[in-house]
Amino acid sequence: MNKSLIVQKYGGTSVGTLERIELVADQIVKTRKTGVDIVVVVSAMGGETDKLLKMARSLAKNPTRREIDLLLSSGERISAALLTIALQARGIPALSMTGRQIGLQTDSTHTRARIMNIDAQRARKMLKENHVIVVAGFQGINPEGDVTTLGRGGSDTSAVALAVALGARQCEICTDVDGVYTTDPRMVPEARKLDVVSYDEMLEMASLGANVLQIRCVEFAHKYKMPLIVKSSFKEGYKGTLICEEDPNMEQPVVSGIMCDKNQAKITLKEVPDQPGIAANIFEPLAKAAISVDMIIQNVSEQGHTDMSFTLQREELDEAMVIMNKVAKKIHATQVSADAKIVKISIVGAGMRSHSGVAAQIFKTLSANKVNILMISTSEIKVSCIIEQKHSKLAANALHTAFKLADKPAKKKNKKKNQ
Amino acid sequence: MNKSLIVQKYGGTSVGTLERIELVADQIVKTRKTGVDIVVVVSAMGGETDKLLKMARSLAKNPTRREIDLLLSSGERISAALLTIALQARGIPALSMTGRQIGLQTDSTHTRARIMNIDAQRARKMLKENHVIVVAGFQGINPEGDVTTLGRGGSDTSAVALAVALGARQCEICTDVDGVYTTDPRMVPEARKLDVVSYDEMLEMASLGANVLQIRCVEFAHKYKMPLIVKSSFKEGYKGTLICEEDPNMEQPVVSGIMCDKNQAKITLKEVPDQPGIAANIFEPLAKAAISVDMIIQNVSEQGHTDMSFTLQREELDEAMVIMNKVAKKIHATQVSADAKIVKISIVGAGMRSHSGVAAQIFKTLSANKVNILMISTSEIKVSCIIEQKHSKLAANALHTAFKLADKPAKKKNKKKNQ
Numbered sequence: 001m002n003k004s005l006i007v008q009k010y011g012g013t014s015v016g017t018l019e020r021i022e023l024v025a026d027q028i029v030k031t032r033k034t035g036v037d038i039v040v041v042v043s044a045m046g047g048e049t050d051k052l053l054k055m056a057r058s059l060a061k062n063p064t065r066r067e068i069d070l071l072l073s074s075g076e077r078i079s080a081a082l083l084t085i086a087l088q089a090r091g092i093p094a095l096s097m098t099g100r101q102i103g104l105q106t107d108s109t110h111t112r113a114r115i116m117n118i119d120a121q122r123a124r125k126m127l128k129e130n131h132v133i134v135v136a137g138f139q140g141i142n143p144e145g146d147v148t149t150l151g152r153g154g155s156d157t158s159a160v161a162l163a164v165a166l167g168a169r170q171c172e173i174c175t176d177v178d179g180v181y182t183t184d185p186r187m188v189p190e191a192r193k194l195d196v197v198s199y200d201e202m203l204e205m206a207s208l209g210a211n212v213l214q215i216r217c218v219e220f221a222h223k224y225k226m227p228l229i230v231k232s233s234f235k236e237g238y239k240g241t242l243i244c245e246e247d248p249n250m251e252q253p254v255v256s257g258i259m260c261d262k263n264q265a266k267i268t269l270k271e272v273p274d275q276p277g278i279a280a281n282i283f284e285p286l287a288k289a290a291i292s293v294d295m296i297i298q299n300v301s302e303q304g305h306t307d308m309s310f311t312l313q314r315e316e317l318d319e320a321m322v323i324m325n326k327v328a329k330k331i332h333a334t335q336v337s338a339d340a341k342i343v344k345i346s347i348v349g350a351g352m353r354s355h356s357g358v359a360a361q362i363f364k365t366l367s368a369n370k371v372n373i374l375m376i377s378t379s380e381i382k383v384s385c386i387i388e389q390k391h392s393k394l395a396a397n398a399l400h401t402a403f404k405l406a407d408k409p410a411k412k413k414n415k416k417k418n419q
Numbered sequence: 420m421n422k423s424l425i426v427q428k429y430g431g432t433s434v435g436t437l438e439r440i441e442l443v444a445d446q447i448v449k450t451r452k453t454g455v456d457i458v459v460v461v462s463a464m465g466g467e468t469d470k471l472l473k474m475a476r477s478l479a480k481n482p483t484r485r486e487i488d489l490l491l492s493s494g495e496r497i498s499a500a501l502l503t504i505a506l507q508a509r510g511i512p513a514l515s516m517t518g519r520q521i522g523l524q525t526d527s528t529h530t531r532a533r534i535m536n537i538d539a540q541r542a543r544k545m546l547k548e549n550h551v552i553v554v555a556g557f558q559g560i561n562p563e564g565d566v567t568t569l570g571r572g573g574s575d576t577s578a579v580a581l582a583v584a585l586g587a588r589q590c591e592i593c594t595d596v597d598g599v600y601t602t603d604p605r606m607v608p609e610a611r612k613l614d615v616v617s618y619d620e621m622l623e624m625a626s627l628g629a630n631v632l633q634i635r636c637v638e639f640a641h642k643y644k645m646p647l648i649v650k651s652s653f654k655e656g657y658k659g660t661l662i663c664e665e666d667p668n669m670e671q672p673v674v675s676g677i678m679c680d681k682n683q684a685k686i687t688l689k690e691v692p693d694q695p696g697i698a699a700n701i702f703e704p705l706a707k708a709a710i711s712v713d714m715i716i717q718n719v720s721e722q723g724h725t726d727m728s729f730t731l732q733r734e735e736l737d738e739a740m741v742i743m744n745k746v747a748k749k750i751h752a753t754q755v756s757a758d759a760k761i762v763k764i765s766i767v768g769a770g771m772r773s774h775s776g777v778a779a780q781i782f783k784t785l786s787a788n789k790v791n792i793l794m795i796s797t798s799e800i801k802v803s804c805i806i807e808q809k810h811s812k813l814a815a816n817a818l819h820t821a822f823k824l825a826d827k828p829a830k831k832k833n834k835k836k837n838q
Contacts (some may be wrong), residue, residue, distance in 0.1 A: 017476055049684070055501060058437055060508035070515050071500035074493035081490035089479035096489050100519075101564060111736060145520060387668070 001167040002037070005127065007161035009041040011154035013176040014233035016046030023234055027088035027174075028132060032092065036236065037127055038165060041137040041159040042083055044075025050294075062319065065110035069139075073099070076136035076155065084134045092275060094132040097123065098137035099147070106140035106148045109290055113140060114216075115157065117339060120163035127166070135162065143409045153214035156310055160220040160228065171226055172240075173213060174233040178207065179241030181214055182405040183258040187396045190406035192215045195239065198246040201256050202228075203349050204382040208259035208346040217241065245351060254358060255349035255403040260396050262389065264294075264344045265317040266374075267324055268309040270335035273303040277284065281310040281331050282308060286324045291316045293342075295377045311375065311386060342374065343392045347399060359383045365402040371395045421456070425544065426555065428460040428578035432595040433652035434498045435465030442653055444505035446593075447551060456546055458585060460556040461502055461580040463494025470763060481738070484529035488558075488568045491530075492518070495574065503631045504551045509577035516542065518558035518566070523577060525559035525567045528709050532559060532567035533635075534576065537584035546585070554581065555697065572633035579647065581637040585761035590645055591659075592632060598660030599624065599631055599823040602677040606815045609825035614658065615730065617665040620675050620769050621647075627678035627765040654835040665769060673777060674768035674822040679815050681808065683713075683763050685737040685793075686743055687728040691802040693720040700750050701727060702806040704742045710735045714805065715764075717788045727752075730805060732835040733759055761793065762811045764803040766818060778802045784821040803812065 015021050024040075032038055043049075052071050056063040080096040087094035103119030126133050137155025143150045151156050156173055163171035178193050180202065184192040197205070199222035204214040212230055221228040251411065272278055279298075286293055291312060299307040301314070312320055316335025320339055328336045352358050362383055366373060370396065375386035387395055401404065427447070434440050443459075451457055460819075462468075471490050475482040498516040504514035522538030545552050556574025561567045569576050575592055582590035589610035597612050599621065605611040616624070618641035625634040631649055640647040640662065650659025691697055705712055710731060718726040733741055740757055747755045771777050781802055785792060790813060806814055819825065 018474055052497065055437055059440065059501060063504040065508055067500045067503045069513055070496055070517065071504075074500075075490055076495045077493045077496075078471065080492075082478060084486045085475050085482040085490075086478040088483055092763040096486055098489070098566070147517070281792050369824045398573065 001169070002106065002127075003169050004035065005037040005039065005166055005168040006031075006057045006170055007039045007041065007159050007166070007168045008172045008174055009155055010043065010083075010233055011155070011173075011175045012043040012046035012049070014174055015083060016095055018082070020248050021079070021082050021086050023091075024083060025090055027233070028087060028088050029092060032132065038082065039127070039133045039135060039162055039168070041155055042079045043071070043137055044053070045079050045153040046074040048078070050052065050381065051224045060227045066146060069147050069218070071108045071135070071392060072149055073139040076138050080136040080391045082135045084363070087132055087134065090366060092132050095126055096134045096136070097138045101157070102133070102162065103160065104140035106142055106150070108144065108146075108148065109342040110146075110148055110216075112151035113142065114197040115140060115161050118161055118397060120162070120165040121213050121415035123162070123166060126409070133288055141323065150216070150230045151214070153217070154212075154216045156217035157220060160217045160226055163226050164224040165298060168226070170229060172229045172231060173217075174216065174231060175212065176233065178232045178235065178238060179245070180229050180257070182256065182395055183344045183400055184260060187260060187393050188258070188400045192406055192408065193389060194241050196244065196247075197256060198350050200246065200381055201348055202243045204346070204348040204379065205257055205259055208261055208344065210382060213243075214346060241324060253349060254351035255346050255347050255405065258352075258396055258399050258403075259344075259348065260392050260406065261344040262392070263314045263338050264311055264342050264386065265314040266305060266309055266311050266339040267317070267320060267388070268337050268339070268343050269333040270307050270327055270337070271305040271323065272308050272331060274304055274306040278331060279308075282324075282327055285327055286312075286320060289319060289323060291320050291323075296386075297375055307373070311342070311344070341389045343389050344384050344386050345392065345395050346382050347403070348382040352380050352381045361402060365398050366395055369394055369398045371398075379402065386416050420588070421546075422588050423454065423457065424456040424581035424585055424587040425589055425591060426460065426585070426587045427562040427591045427593055428574055429502075429652055430592075430594045430688050431462040431465035431468070433593055434461050434502060434509070435604055437501070438764060439500050440498070440505050440639060443502060444509055444511075446652070448509050448511060451551065455588075456570070458542065458546070458552045458554060458581055459502065460554045460574055460581060461495060461498045462574040463491070463615060464498050467494040467497070472684050474791075485565060488529045488566050492555070492558040495557050499553045499555040506551055506553065509833060511551050512549055512588050513553055514545055515553045515555070517555045517578070517609055519560040521552070521554050521581065522561035523580065524525050525561055525569070527563065527567065529562040529565075529566075529708060531570035532561065534569070534580050536560060537580055539581070539584040542581070546626060547787040549761060552834045567636070569632070572630075572636070574634035575633045575659060579645055581635045583639065585719065591648045592636075592638065593650060595652065596649070597651045597654065597657060598649050599662070599677065601817055602819055606679060606812050607677070607819045609819060610734045610744060611659050611825055611827065614677060615661050615663065615666075617769050618662060619665065619800055620767055621662045623765070623767040623798065624676055624678055627680055627763065627767065627801065627803060632662075633810065639688065652702070672824075673770035673774045674766050674824065675770075675824040676767050677798070677815055677822075677824065678763075678765045679811050679819050680765070681811070682733045683730055683761050685728055685730050685761050685805070685806065686724060686735040686739060686760040687734070687756050687758070688743065688747055688752040691727050691752045693723055693725040697750055698727075700712070701743075703745055705731075705739060705747055708738060708742060710739050712743075713716060713787040714803070715796045718793055725796070730761070732765070753826040760808045761805050762808050763803050764811065764814050764818070765801050766822070769800050771800045780821060781818065782818050785814055788813055790816045790817075825830055
């Protein structure tokens with residue numbers, strides 16, 4: 001391990017303008033003066049990725065993923081080059097690296113590639129030569145030599161993977177929020193910043209739409225026990241949220257946070273013949289297209305037919321509907337319908353492991369507020385409900401209050417000092 | 420040779436908007452229907468390169484060339500991906516390729532790298548599989564694996580180099596002008612489009628500021644006898660200008676064109692000690708910085724001192740002045756001054772080889788118009804004069820008239836039919 005090395009990732013908002021790039025450069029100069037080595041991972045300048053995507057979609061309804069990857073990867077290359085230039089102007093020996101140059105090798109699943117390996121040889125050499133390395137996040141290269149991207153928020157994953165490959169002390173995700181909150185402050189004014197969150201909780205939160213971190217980034221950090229810090233890019237002396245292993249002395253309320261994921265959609269197939277293999281017929285083509293299905297509900301069978309509903313990411317709805325319309329014909333379902341006006345509201349807490357009754361309290365709270373639950377799914381440390389989008393704010397506030405999340409939890413009594 | 424293959428290059432204006440990218444895609448569909456295979460090379464969307472450069476320069480006065488290359492190369496990647504998407508939307512099996520992917524290997528001179536080799540293996544495979552290949556122009560990769568760019572207009576060079584490597588029938592430079600003109604129509608309203616120009620003439624024209632083609636592109640084409648066509652991207656059925664070997668039946672006026680190069684600057688070192696080795700002291704550091712010097716004048720030596728003036732590309736003036744100020748101290752020159760308000764006006768014609776008196780007529784014409792000549796240089800087929808920028812329009816018009824360039828030349832009497 002390289003105790004003196006930290007990896008910092010700056011998001012799109014933090015490098016969104018030339019002025020902000022200068023601010024980030026100033027920050028890095030200061031951090032470097034504390035005697036640490038730094039690898040910086042940058043996202044594309046805020047809005048750039050959406051702008052490029054919009055251009056692509058104006059040219060083709062479903063642009064191929066390989067071309068999207070080449071297109072989008074440009075954004076991070078631009079911000080990496082610009083930040084490097086700003087650092088060099090401050091007398092820092094900085095060097096930019098693309099995904100390929102930093103040795104980030106992925107599989108071939110364009111637009112959501114998985115990291116296979118990092119060949120960090122060149123990066124190690126550059127660090128030895130005292131360089132600050134500025135890495136274009138979000139991108140890698142596949143075995144064919146084509147550019148791949150890691151999916152939305154992939155720069156976080158790039159950062160953690162690099163921190164692991166280089167044996168960094170910690171990986172800091174520098175962003176436009178102060179840390180991880182009990183819930184989205186724009187929805188619930190009483191939302192509170194958390195000081196520490198366990199990997200498990202953060203994993204659930206990330207997978208449930210807490211946009212602050214990408215799930216794969218947390219998985220990576222968890223797997224290799226890389227301490228992850230989410231903090232504001234520019235607020236100085238402000239401790240962010242540390243994501244690390246669960247600790248007996250960690251504050252451990254029953255519920256840590258409430259996530260509301262708007263990026264959800266539901267597809268329903270009506271009157272599907274209820275026979276063996278039908279689920280495979282439906283979900284295999286989606287899996288082949290690398291579309292992740294989240295919750296699945298199958299109604300009780302009536303006269304040999306059943307209705308099948310499932311949820312997925314909203315941006316994959318169009319592609320999934322094309323596939324489902326074909327599938328419906330093949331399996332003789334009578335109707336395929338899509339609903340994009342739903343949200344997934346989720347309650348997460350490592351404390352649920354030792355507390356029962358959380359689900360019951362959720363259902364009671366929602367019911368008292370006349371919020372209809374469309375689907376439910378649970379895990380060891382979370383409960384998720386699909387509800388209508390129009391109810392999301394009401395539900396989030398009611399649950400935040402019901403679980404007293406605005407109050408800072410008392411530390412465990414048996415907390416030892418200096419630990 | 421692959422008789423059915425053509426390489427087409429579309430410049431920044433031609434892919435400057437999404438609408439134009441669609442038009443280019445339409446053109447390619449039509450061309451493909453005539454039964455040819457096509458490799459397309461694209462520039463960055465018009466204005467993009469300048470925008471990126473401006474950003475870099477706002478962050479550092481002299482951004483490093485390596486970072487500039489990473490930054491600028493993004494522009495062509497974006498347009499290549501977008502055009503590929505537009506082609507795919509038209510049912511064309513298209514595939515984008517970056518400089519690296521197309522195998523364009525360069526030396527390590529960032530921002531003006533030279534092509535060392537093209538490993539066209541993958542391109543050949545893709546062509547065999549019936550793909551239209553869309554190549555991000557202007558860029559390559561150096562032996563260290565870093566991105567390099569070929570200098571302004573480098574996409575033309577990419578296109579010709581690929582045409583040669585793939586054994587194409589011809590290389591078409593599709594641009595926003597109809598072809599090569601006798602002179603800049605914005606300066607001389609009587610300017611006339613040329614149907615055929617020899618490589619030699621085009622080489623001189625390109626090196627003299629006819630912005631329609633980059634000199635290296637013409638050198639490359641000349642070396643490998645690759646027919647080069649300059650034509651409008653969108654005007655259909657409009658023959659551009661063919662650049663090829665000189666031909667006895669080619670129209671061969673004494674003067675083919677007048678070029679006016681505004682991208683010129685002059686540096687003067689005053690009172691340089693006149694001793695052996697002094698020129699090397701001055702020009703070696705410039706050569707090391709890959710700055711090309713054009714004309715050089717040394718005054719008659721007075722009392723062991725001499726004045727030395729030379730011209731160079733205007734955009735390299737700042738960098739050259741930094742170097743020259745150091746050199747001046749070392750060699751005890753008393754003063755270094757820069758003049759960016761000059762232009763180089765040049766008269767080119769393969770016919771000059773067999774005609775004398777062209778230079779005399781130029782000097783007479785300029786003198787009659789009270790245009791002062793600051794420097795002169797000549798070659799077998801051109802005469803160049805450095806004049807003050809304020810005289811450029813006057814001089815261009817006077818020379819265009821003096822050499823009767825507005826009139827289409829009569830064909831040679833001995834022209835055979837069907838040749």
